Amino acid sequence: MGEAGGSSRDTQPPSVEGRSMAVLYGSETGNAEDIAAELGNMARRLHFQTTVDEMDGFKLADVLRASLVIFVTSTTGQGDMPKNALKFWRNLRREKLNNTNCLRSLRFAIFGLGDSSYLKFNWAARKLRARLLQLGAIEFFRPGEGDERHDNGIDSIYLPWSQELKAAMVADYPLPDSVRPIPDDVPLAPKYSLELMPSSSPTSSLPSTPSAPSTPTVRMDVDEAAPRAEDERMFLASRTKSAARSHISNPPSAAEQAREDWRRLNVTFPAHSARADGSWERANGRPVDSLDKDNILTDHPEKYLLEPESPRIPATPPADLLPIPDTKVAMVVGNDRVTPPDHWQDVRRLVFHVQLTPRDRQVLSQISGEMVLTIWPKNYPEDVQELITLMDWGAVADLPLEIKSCPRGVFVDRSGATLRHLLTHNLDITAVPKRNFIRELIFFTNDKREKERLMEFTRAGNEQEFYDYTCRPRRTIIELLRDFAGVKIPFRRALDLFPVIRGRAYSVCNGGIDLKTPREDDRFTFEILAALVEYKTIIRKPRQGLCSRYLKHLAVGTEVRVKLSSSSGPALVDSPAEARRPLIAIATGTGIAPIRAVIQERAQHRGAGDTLLFFGCRNRSADFYFEREWPLYPNLIVYPAFSRDNIVPDPRTVAGPDQNGTGADFSGPLRPDDILAAVQYDANKNYVQHLIRKHAEEVGALMRRHPIVCVCGNAGRMPISVRRALLDALVISGVVANKDEAEKWFSNPENLTFWQEVW
Numbered sequence: 001m002g003e004a005g006g007s008s009r010d011t012q013p014p015s016v017e018g019r020s021m022a023v024l025y026g027s028e029t030g031n032a033e034d035i036a037a038e039l040g041n042m043a044r045r046l047h048f049q050t051t052v053d054e055m056d057g058f059k060l061a062d063v064l065r066a067s068l069v070i071f072v073t074s075t076t077g078q079g080d081m082p083k084n085a086l087k088f089w090r091n092l093r094r095e096k097l098n099n100t101n102c103l104r105s106l107r108f109a110i111f112g113l114g115d116s117s118y119l120k121f122n123w124a125a126r127k128l129r130a131r132l133l134q135l136g137a138i139e140f141f142r143p144g145e146g147d148e149r150h151d152n153g154i155d156s157i158y159l160p161w162s163q164e165l166k167a168a169m170v171a172d173y174p175l176p177d178s179v180r181p182i183p184d185d186v187p188l189a190p191k192y193s194l195e196l197m198p199s200s201s202p203t204s205s206l207p208s209t210p211s212a213p214s215t216p217t218v219r220m221d222v223d224e225a226a227p228r229a230e231d232e233r234m235f236l237a238s239r240t241k242s243a244a245r246s247h248i249s250n251p252p253s254a255a256e257q258a259r260e261d262w263r264r265l266n267v268t269f270p271a272h273s274a275r276a277d278g279s280w281e282r283a284n285g286r287p288v289d290s291l292d293k294d295n296i297l298t299d300h301p302e303k304y305l306l307e308p309e310s311p312r313i314p315a316t317p318p319a320d321l322l323p324i325p326d327t328k329v330a331m332v333v334g335n336d337r338v339t340p341p342d343h344w345q346d347v348r349r350l351v352f353h354v355q356l357t358p359r360d361r362q363v364l365s366q367i368s369g370e371m372v373l374t375i376w377p378k379n380y381p382e383d384v385q386e387l388i389t390l391m392d393w394g395a396v397a398d399l400p401l402e403i404k405s406c407p408r409g410v411f412v413d414r415s416g417a418t419l420r421h422l423l424t425h426n427l428d429i430t431a432v433p434k435r436n437f438i439r440e441l442i443f444f445t446n447d448k449r450e451k452e453r454l455m456e457f458t459r460a461g462n463e464q465e466f467y468d469y470t471c472r473p474r475r476t477i478i479e480l481l482r483d484f485a486g487v488k489i490p491f492r493r494a495l496d497l498f499p500v501i502r503g504r505a506y507s508v509c510n511g512g513i514d515l516k517t518p519r520e521d522d523r524f525t526f527e528i529l530a531a532l533v534e535y536k537t538i539i540r541k542p543r544q545g546l547c548s549r550y551l552k553h554l555a556v557g558t559e560v561r562v563k564l565s566s567s568s569g570p571a572l573v574d575s576p577a578e579a580r581r582p583l584i585a586i587a588t589g590t591g592i593a594p595i596r597a598v599i600q601e602r603a604q605h606r607g608a609g610d611t612l613l614f615f616g617c618r619n620r621s622a623d624f625y626f627e628r629e630w631p632l633y634p635n636l637i638v639y640p641a642f643s644r645d646n647i648v649p650d651p652r653t654v655a656g657p658d659q660n661g662t663g664a665d666f667s668g669p670l671r672p673d674d675i676l677a678a679v680q681y682d683a684n685k686n687y688v689q690h691l692i693r694k695h696a697e698e699v700g701a702l703m704r705r706h707p708i709v710c711v712c713g714n715a716g717r718m719p720i721s722v723r724r725a726l727l728d729a730l731v732i733s734g735v736v737a738n739k740d741e742a743e744k745w746f747s748n749p750e751n752l753t754f755w756q757e758v759w
């Protein structure tokens with residue numbers, strides 16, 4: 001069996017001697033990886049011999065071999081390096097490298113991806129850059145820091161940055177007169193090889209698909225002189241606008257569209273800033289009803305509730321077990337919805353049994369921090385078939401393939417895998433298409449109008465249009481290919497074009513006895529709490545995340561591959577002494593998962609310390625997870641904050657907006673004006689931060705006893721508001737005299753262990 005997950009480097013022979021570039025990325029969810037691929041293509045067009053790989057796929061010594069190295073990394077956790085860059089980072093930080101100037105021959109540039117709502121904005125890129133410079137590396141171009149919070153997300157910074165970078169590369173590494181850069185309208189050579197097995201021949205003749213031309217000219221096959229029919233002229237006139245709407249069966253009237261356009265013009269979109277200070281709600285007397293940039297309505301999701309589910313359950317994906325390294329086979333023994341059927345969100349508790357050998361157990365026992373279970377979703381057969389039909393791949397879809405090289409993360413038995421198998425198990429055909437993907441499609445249609453529309457999406461200056469067509473409605477790759485019916489991708493290019501399905505990591509939500517004691521046959525129980533991503537987008541199309549759809553219909557009895565690993569956090573209960581420390585836990589939504597595991601783990605120890613749990617959810621009746629379980633723990637007090645149960649909060653527990661709009665900011669007793677502002681600001685809201693202030697004396701009492709403090713749940717405002725409330729509680733309970741002291745006290749690890757996991 002040839003597992004093909006490791007061979008990811010894309011290289012092509014150098015056209016010009018002595019020009020080589022490595023693009024090394026660290027990426028959790030694929031954004032940095034996409035940018036690295038784009039930069040790699042840019043370098044290939046400038047005739048650099050190019051290698052694109054994750055940082056951990058590279059040795060430090062290899063880095064010195066390239067003329068140029070571009071680092072692209074996102075930041076994860078709390079200012080942490082992504083997992084696939086950790087090994088590289090650890091190597092780089094070795095003490096013995098200090099003062100050696102060992103990277104003096106390295107010329108590099110760095111682009112970071114981050115989100116400025118996090119305190120440690122772009123820290124991974126900043127740390128990496130500082131260390132590279134410390135070790136003598138030379139930065140040949142200014143660093144770039146992309147921010148998810150910008151109107152067009154990372155692209156707002158990335159696109160101009162990459163254009164300037166290209167200019168710098170051209171200036172620093174001029175091509176000989178006889179060599180020209182490869183123009184954008186000429187396809188690059190394929191990176192991965194996918195061929196039919198020599199013995200197999202299609203049952204019917206292969207479809208005639210426009211394949212990438214080998215000469216640098218692109219044919220425009222549409223007859224320019226042919227008279228255009230009325231609808232064709234309309235089509236051309238509206239171009240991308242019609243593309244954006246073309247799949248809506250009942251397009252809005254002009255008046256409706258004008259209203260919608262007006263509304264959009266007047267809404268700050270993404271609506272983060274409007275939400276951040278509550279200005280929209282105050283000015284309009286109604287909630288923000290635009291989507292955030294991921295199109296996920298965190299504030300008012302019920303507006304986009306899906307209609308009651310249709311009784312038809314699609315044929316589920318085949319249960320083939322892929323050769324994924326370092327994984328175990330897990331049996332699904334439970335898959336239950338834990339929220340009521342009329343609640344807006346389907347949250348599931350999935351229970352797995354995993355057989356572990358004594359060696360596995362030993363490895364797992366060395367895992368520090370909370371445990372994470374990674375699962376690899378699959379595509380549904382009907383989606384795969386639709387793509388096969390759209391691309392005219394019917395004749396080859398079930399023939400055995402010869403796969404000589406493939407991207408990292410494609411786990412496939414190389415002998416005899418079929419295209420249908422790859423599309424089902426490995427390629428993310430329902431992902432939102434990235435710019436790189438759309439750019440490549442231009443080469444695979446002969447329809448001039450389609451070419452024009454596709455080019456328009458990728459042209460600099462059209463980011464908003466691209467965003468409106470792809471991310472905003474979360475259009476899938478299949479939908480895009482439906483819109484552009486003339487696009488016929490040769491099957492050989494499938495590995496080059498489609499993104500790879502990534503494993504999705506979930507916090508394990510059980511701990512203690514289940515994880516320590518096997519059932520019969522050395523089977524251990526692991527549970528996760530998964531909030532399924534299902535909503536309607538701005539264009540009212542129902543959407544489901546790939547993994548959500550997969551988990552929703554994952555039948556009991558199915559075997560799946562899972563990876564068990566540790567979260568980035570510290571070990572919280574690794575000894576009886578640790579278990580005796582007090583715990584202040586704050587969780588919202590499914591952020592309760594790792595906290596429950598910690599509470600269960602502590603309960604195994606005699607004399608487990610006192611625990612205060614502040615849990616934020618919407619309604620007592622809908623999403624107060626594990627409600628019946630909490631009374632079983634003797635040292636646990638739970639304060640649930642039901643944000644939608646119309647509980648009027650105690651004015652003493654809320655505070656007025658500070659200049660950042662992030663909530664409380666007081667260091668002494670509240671004055672009447674503060675109270676009035678506070679009540680108006682937070683009227684009818686009941687969040688965890690309010691309860692922390694309300695129970696400040698109890699919080700303070702535990703704070704005095706060297707507690708563990710955990711915050712888990714939604715990213716964005718929650719962690720900031722919670723931190724402020726904890727600082728306030730320190731002042732109110734008299735642990736410290738004022739806010740400045742509270743800041744210092746809270747940041748001192750001698751006073752507490754702090755762990756935060758937000759997403």
Ligand SMILES: Cc1cc2nc3c(=O)[nH]c(=O)nc-3n(C[C@H](O)[C@H](O)[C@H](O)COP(=O)(O)O)c2cc1C
Nearest residue numbers: 027028029030031032074075077079114115121122
């Ligand atoms: C769990 C989580 C933690 C994050 N932590 C940070 C952070 O500490 N600082 C930051 O600037 N961005 C942070 N981000 C934002 C990511 O860096 C950003 O979304 C980036 O585009 C992700 O790129 P990737 O898909 O390559 O990992 C975090 C995102 C997630 C989901």
